[in-house]
Amino acid sequence: MSNAIPPQFIFLLGGLLIPLFRGWVRTAYMLFLPVLAFYNYLLLEEGTYWTATVLGFDLIFGRVDRLSLIFLNVFIVITFIGIIYNSHVRSRLEHFSAFLYSGSALGVILAGDLITFFVFWELLTVGASFLLLVRKTAESLGAAVRYTLVHVLGGLVLLAGIILHIQQTGSTGFGQIGLNGLPSYLIFFGFGLNCAWPLLHSWLTDTYPESTVGGIVFMATFTTKTAIYALLRGFPGEPSLVWIGTAMATFPIFYAVIENDLRRVLAYSLINQVGFMVVGIGIGTGLAMNGSAAHVYSDILFKGLLFMAVGAVLYRTGKTKATELGGLFRSMPFTGICCIVGAASISAFPLFSGFASKSIIMSAAAEGHFTIIWLLLLFASAGVFHHAGIKIPFFAFFSHDSGIRVKEAPWNMRIAMGLAALACIAIGTFPHQTIYPLLPFEAPVYEPYTFAHVMAQSLLLIFSALAFTLLLLGGIYPSEIRSVNIDSDWLYRRGGRYFYRIFDRSLNGINAMAHKTFVAGLTGALAGFATAGPARLANLLLGGYWILTGKNAHQRDRLRTAVRINLEKGALPLGLAALVAVVILGMLFFI
Amino acid sequence: MSDSSHRPKAAKVVIALLFAACAIGFLIDFLFLSPSFDKHAVFEWENWPGFYAVFGFVACVLLVLVAKYVLRPLVMRDEDYYE
Structure with a gap:
């Protein structure tokens, strides 16, 4: 029935109002949200609701069938239980994050097109990262960063797959995709990362144990189970x-x-x-x-x-x-x-x-x-x-x-x-x-x-x-x-360090060598040549002339010093400068 | 834990009950079900007497031995390994 309120917006918008309440009123308000969502879930009948057209794309916020209904049901139930469990917590941010997280999960389940699906899918990562951050320990901060980076990577692969898929099929609809061609493999990988497939799984075992006492109830539910939903929908x-x-x-x-x-x-x-x-x-x-x-x-x-x-x-x-x-x-x-x-x-x-x-x-x-x-x-x-x-x-x-x-x-x-x-x-x-x-x-x-x-x-x-x-x-x-048991998160926790070290050694080595050769060596030589070169050249040429004109060794030394100083400083008498210019032009002519 | 004189009474009772349950379960499976009873089995071995009991036991022993003697030496590091 279309006069139901979309449950995902009950959580997402309702969650924004949490800071307005305090004490038991806030607990009552937070418990009211899943009850209201469940009431609207009961009103839903199979069909497609809440559509909008943005930039020429049809967005569907309410694809209701038996598959989405069972997921909606259990997601709302666990949100209710999780809120009771967590109601002693004072942090408004933690409660808001929980609603952001579960509201996004409902959004994923109800999305009828890939664009809406992707937006809520990414919001899931935001909600989960907040839930990690609110514990405010050094470990949970590190875990939140690693969680975000891994999921951003997965999200980008998924996005690439979705864009290619839409371009290939000309449709934004989210139905059975099936493995055929690059776009579907990218989407498959994106789903698989959130599903914690082997070797893609370590974000889960690495970060979940760092979450808050109550936050983990939500974390254990939404990310992996929305991925199961996506696989049921796309790759049965x-x-x-x-x-x-x-x-x-x-x-x-x-x-x-x-x-x-x-x-x-x-x-x-x-x-x-x-x-x-x-x-x-x-x-x-x-x-x-x-x-x-x-x-x-x-x-x-x-x-x-x-x-x-x-x-x-x-x-x-x-x-x-x-x-x-x-x-x-x-x-x-x-x-x-x-x-x-x-x-x-x-x-x-x-x-x-x-x-x-x-x-x-x-x-x-x-x-x-x-x-x-x-x-x-x-x-x-x-x-x-x-x-x-x-x-x-x-x-x-x-x-x-x-x-x-x-x-x-x-x-x-x-x-x-x-x-x-x-x-x-x-x-x-x-x-x-x-x-x-x-x-x-x-x-x-x-x-x-x-x-x-x-x-x-x-x-x-x-x-x-x-x-x-x-x-x-x-x-x-x-x-x-x-103890710590190493798992595939080693790749980015310690492996990253080795990666850094290897590139530190190799790239910085190349950098140092380049500095030595070009900046310190070649440039210096060029600069030296540019300043001392003309003087040497001039003295070489003038040396013979001075001998011919009968200057003694002492006079020649004095003249040579004067020419070098004048040339290095660019302060030549006009005649001498003209002579050097003529000599150089003459050389150029013969070359 | 292996010194039985320090084990509380409740633990002894639990262990005794577990042994009894194993014995009774195995007997039921062996005597009453296997020869004639239709288990709706898909695989032939499901009809072997004691299949599930032996499988459960062997699986867990294997699991623990592999985890302890193969996996742990490979992956275990100090607690501050990542710090």
């Missing part, structure tokens, strides 16, 4: 995505096992979960892509929940490193339970949300006979339980007692975590009443709760837990060490 069934997604699902779990910072462990597992979604898009059947969309919905909630739980620990203790934490369950039992619910959901335990969504992708991979992919994804499923499902709650809330005694998380954080935890259980237990009706593509109804499936998943997980326990008891489990 692109075969290479199957392998890209499988790589994403598998390699980060190895990093997650040895990583010490718990928020960075979660960042690696975020890539792992997004990998499952990418595989679903690559398979491209209705069932598989429904699985991706369903997993977007449940992942946003359980990953948000896990980041909120670890964030609450950070808020109370100031620490996120496994080496410094442990034994917090007595101090923060509610947070601990919420963390366990999130862990069970990401691990896809029956009755928790991951079970209802990830299984669809696994099932679609099996039906498509992607045998190796299926085995690797099963490995990743066991691995995610290992590193996110057990490691996060274990090292924060149990393990050895760190001796830290703190208060339970503030009430607003508890409400937000409680809501997310309830949503995870509701989705996992009643998928047919919650997310399945929202799924966008035509496919047979999926039933996760068969006896064989529940048994299979439970066996996989409890034996993973058995492996963890035995490795830990046997002292084989890698002890947490305060």
Whole structure:
């Protein structure tokens, strides 16, 4: 229905008014915005709304179909939860940035043409960079700069692709693009960078752990999930995505096992979960892509929940490193339970949300006979339980007692975590009443709760837990060490330094050599020649004349000095100057 | 952690429950399901008794060993490496 207010503008314009309010009024106002957005989401019917023509281009701010609707739904829900979680924060800039960020994400989802899409896509980067900047530590400042630079690079590649694509097709419409020719590869790369593809992923694991306690809830949601939306829209069934997604699902779990910072462990597992979604898009059947969309919905909630739980620990203790934490369950039992619910959901335990969504992708991979992919994804499923499902709650809330005694998380954080935890259980237990009706593509109804499936998943997980326990008891489990694990961000964090050094040595070497040869050497020689040259030439020529006219050695020396001084200073008697000129002209004539 | 006398009672209970769950799960899979029950399996190995249990266990052991003995020596640096 077209008399709905565009939800993205509710966030973007509504966010501008936040500084006008203070205290509980501001919290109430900020909570009102997602409620208003959700009300307008409910008013929306499929169709195209809110169009404008700018410079001859048709801009579409409201392309509403089932695919955009499910993303709108979950984005507004997590914004509501994130605002409750973050409502104790005083920084107006942080709240504004969160609304800028989520409003841009809604704008991307609703954009019906590539130009509108690109503008909101870039605004996402602005919002996220602000959310990094507001933490105001040296680390977060560096992270914000690196985040911005990487995304500007991706954005420029995307822009180049979009311009070429529009020129080639003559249409600004954003529909299925498919991989054919340079423009589509550039667009594909631009999407892939935000999607955190392998080797393009390190902006995520590098910067997310530097964000604020609450900001990370938004960050974990919008950038990667809008990229999933873009891939679902532009490249459904692109075969290479199957392998890209499988790589994403598998390699980060190895990093997650040895990583010490718990928020960075979660960042690696975020890539792992997004990998499952990418595989679903690559398979491209209705069932598989429904699985991706369903997993977007449940992942946003359980990953948000896990980041909120670890964030609450950070808020109370100031620490996120496994080496410094442990034994917090007595101090923060509610947070601990919420963390366990999130862990069970990401691990896809029956009755928790991951079970209802990830299984669809696994099932679609099996039906498509992607045998190796299926085995690797099963490995990743066991691995995610290992590193996110057990490691996060274990090292924060149990393990050895760190001796830290703190208060339970503030009430607003508890409400937000409680809501997310309830949503995870509701989705996992009643998928047919919650997310399945929202799924966008035509496919047979999926039933996760068969006896064989529940048994299979439970066996996989409890034996993973058995492996963890035995490795830990046997002292084989890698002890947490305060360390940094280098990843592809090395390329621009340390590699940049080497790049600088190489070019410092080579280019500055060339510069120094050029200086020595041309500035100090050749110019000096030329200048010397220009001043002393005429005098020498004149003395050479006049020497013979003076001998012929019978001047003695003493007189000749005096004359020679006089000529040199006069010539160097350009102060010659007129006759002598005329003589030199005649001599030179004579030489020129003979040459 | 490996000294069992210092481990709290709750942890012992959890570990005992986990062992029990593993044993029971494995038994159910082995005795009741595998020979006759139709698992709607796509791949043949899904019907092997204990496939998921063995896979889960082996996968995690491999994951930890590779992460500890292959990846960590390659990528681990001091905490102030980037500063």
